[in-house]
Amino acid sequence: AQSVTQLDSQVPVFEEAPVELRCNYSSSVSVYLFWYVQYPNQGLQLLLKYLSGSTLVESINGFEAEFNKSQTSFHLRKPSVHISDTAEYFCAVSEVKNAGNMLTFGGGTRLMVKP
């Protein structure tokens, strides 16, 4: 069975500071890895994903994540955060199951950007 651990439930940070949201996973097979973002009272939106190839993946709004197979990690980083980045961030690992894709989510990390 797969599992995802997000080590920090909340991360407070000042605007324009760098941030890292940590994610570790366990899986016995090759995985697809994802970061989803949930803004207040909204659904989940895909932020970025790792399928194969380059271990560093980037989003259009300045976030990046690095797949580290030896450490089974997929940490999310941004060099300078904005107030608008305040949201809940979920790391997820995908497993193909019975012709469906079962996403297993971590517990989420609330990023709180302060002015």
Place this chain on the structure above:
Amino acid sequence: DTAVSQTPKYLVTQMGNDKSIKCEQNLGHDTMYWYKQDSKKFLKIMFSYNNKELIINETVPNRFSPKSPDKAHLNLHINSLELGDSAVYFCASSLSYGTLNTGELFFGEGSRLTVL
């Protein structure tokens, strides 16, 4: 056009009642899901349907009955509602075949169920 849409967005009801949440996707996907998000924001899969066939059922009480009339719709019916059913329920969809299967799910905006 909304890709994955759920109705209603908010639902407040009494214990013991029966309620339904509807979901529709216009992405042409063949697989749909229901996830439950509890008060601590923890997300857990409940069901998945592929081409109207149930393929994932994660130990959900049988008071919950999903129904998929076609591959673009997946509805969730809940009988005899309990306090612990209060949560946000998310519908999602994906493509499940071949090289288009990236594991990515597309989510609706959620339906917040409050049981009093």
